[in-house]
Amino acid sequence: KNEVEQSPQNLTAQEGEFITINCSYSVGISALHWLQQHPGGGIVSLFMLSSGKKKHGRLIATINIQEKHSSLHITASHPRDSAVYICAPSKGGSEKLVFGKGTKLTVNP
Amino acid sequence: GAGVSQSPSNKVTEKGKDVELRCDPISGHTALYWYRQRLGQGLEFLIYFQGNSAPDKSGLPSDRFSAERTGESVSTLTIQRTQQEDSAVYLCASSSWTVPGELFFGEGSRLTVL
Numbered sequence: 080k081n082e083v084e085q086s087p088q089n090l091t092a093q094e095g096e097f098i099t100i101n102c103s104y105s106v107g108i109s110a111l112h113w114l115q116q117h118p119g120g121g122i123v124s125l126f127m128l129s130s131g132k133k134k135h136g137r138l139i140a141t142i143n144i145q146e147k148h149s150s151l152h153i154t155a156s157h158p159r160d161s162a163v164y165i166c167a168p169s170k171g172g173s174e175k176l177v178f179g180k181g182t183k184l185t186v187n188p
Numbered sequence: 189g190a191g192v193s194q195s196p197s198n199k200v201t202e203k204g205k206d207v208e209l210r211c212d213p214i215s216g217h218t219a220l221y222w223y224r225q226r227l228g229q230g231l232e233f234l235i236y237f238q239g240n241s242a243p244d245k246s247g248l249p250s251d252r253f254s255a256e257r258t259g260e261s262v263s264t265l266t267i268q269r270t271q272q273e274d275s276a277v278y279l280c281a282s283s284s285w286t287v288p289g290e291l292f293f294g295e296g297s298r299l300t301v302l
Contacts, residue, residue, distance in 0.1 A: 122293040178231040
């Protein structure tokens, strides 16, 4: 069983829709990262969180440590949000990240 | 520099040759990470440097892989006697103690082993 499971693997939405990507993990963690990988390959760190909720613009990330679950939400989605979103928990006591396989999001105009 | 810089951006080599990949982190960032992404696959951790501490090499796939970092500056990832399965994009990231955990990624070095 993978240490990190993301769902869905692929997601297609219409512009303006509310998007949710889920991440469940089995390892004990100190923090969890959400990353965005654009079609050209560049990776951007969106959030690092260890509890509760963080918001940046139209993006919201939440984490429930007890349930070992995190979600990434995108409000009012836009075609430029099309990318692969990667959940990456940081193993407890370590900076070593464990990566999910990613969720490929396509937002159509 | 303004961001994490990696070179070369593309490298094609023949099986059995050695390659060196370079990462220049953001100035002042104490932590530096190397990751690998094979075609169609997820990211894999390779090695982590933090300041002057001993690096975490637990992700290196074989003894053909090694990495060095001089202080808190440039790092070099070396792959000896390359194999076709080494073909991947090698990504470097750095982070700072002042904003712990926020990672800044380079554009990657795409390695193709023929």
